[in-house]
Amino acid sequence: MAKKLTPIVKCEICYEKYKSLAGHLRKHGYKAKRYKEEFNALVVSPLTLHRIKMARLRFILRQRAPKKEVAVGTGRPHTEEAKRKISAARSGKKLSNAHKLAISAGLLGHEVSELTRELLRNVEFTDERRKNISKAQSAEKSNSWKGGKSRHLYFGKDKYRLKKIFGDPLKCFFPGCTKIEGENVRSVDCHHLDGDHENNPLDGMNWLPLCRRHHMLSDGRLKSATKKEVKAARDLGYKVHATHMKNHYTGEIKSYHD
Ligand SMILES: [Zn+2]
Ligand SMILES: [Zn+2]
Ligand SMILES: [Zn+2]
Known part of the structure; x- marks a missing residue:
């Protein structure tokens, strides 16, 4: 594509x-x-x-x-005879x-024959076919899965998975924070609780939506925050995550779009 x-x-x-x-x-x-x-x-x-x-x-x-295939010294194209010889010498290489x-x-x-074109034109895109394709390409089976390293896949299209698990619109889960994606902030981040971006269980057990500021704080990337504050933020993150999962656990979201 x-x-x-x-x-x-x-x-x-x-x-x-x-x-x-x-x-x-x-x-x-x-x-x-x-x-x-x-x-x-x-x-x-x-x-x-x-x-x-x-x-x-x-x-x-x-x-x-x-x-360039020009006969040496003459500047003229090869004769048919010479072309045949060259082609014979090259075959199998x-x-x-x-x-x-x-x-x-x-x-x-690259050439697509008229027959191939005709066949492609006649392929029917039924809903069933679409579903099968989508199933065949979901999550780990997609060739861009890359062991769960692709951000796009673990969020899904338009953060599909995050929204299924944590609610739509996405909001910052930091206690007291009022940031809501699309309302008062352009985008809400996906924080990885254990700090490992490549650890992406599809049930969201390592994910937590946070606004940019609370994400930076939890990651220890805010220069103004002390170590104590970072640790407190992380502990809070685990706590709100556990509470959410207790009440709204969805299981694995295998597909990344409807
Ligand atoms: Zn993070
Ligand atoms: Zn926040
Ligand atoms: Zn920047």
Whole structure:
């Protein structure tokens, strides 16, 4: 599926949008490498990333491309006879890595026969078929599951899973906090109680929606907070989480959309 290549990238810490986060991340005390690891997110826009990849590929291809098939010294194209000889000499040879890269990047294009097209046109998208596809791609079975490391998957589409488990609209669960997503704050975070972003049980046992400030506090990322305050916030987080789970436990949310 083709992703839209936007020229902007969102900072996962403050949600501001930029063309590149390279300089901006310094404001949060982050280096690009640590940011990428912690948030599993891009530092440059998808469009920039695409351009970088393409430039790299073109560079590789230029370096390894076979010389133009022109008869030596004449500047004229090969004769039919010469072409046959070249083709015979090449048959059975493996594709070079550069060639493979070019194919996978779609640089060389690829032909879909009229028959294939006709068949594809006639595939019926019944509800049943949709459901089966969705089931086949849910959670761990999706090829972008990556062992639960993908933020998008563990939240689901539009934080689908979080909302199923913690309520819609999402609110900050920190006692006394009034932040509600879409009402008085643009977005509510998903805090990982044990601090491990890769620990994502689908029943939400390691998740807790928090506003940005209470999330930063609970993670110990607020410079103004003392160690005691951070520990108190974490203990509170566990407590409200346990209470919520006692009263509203949903079990695992396997699908990430309706
Ligand atoms: Zn930011
Ligand atoms: Zn957190
Ligand atoms: Zn809050």
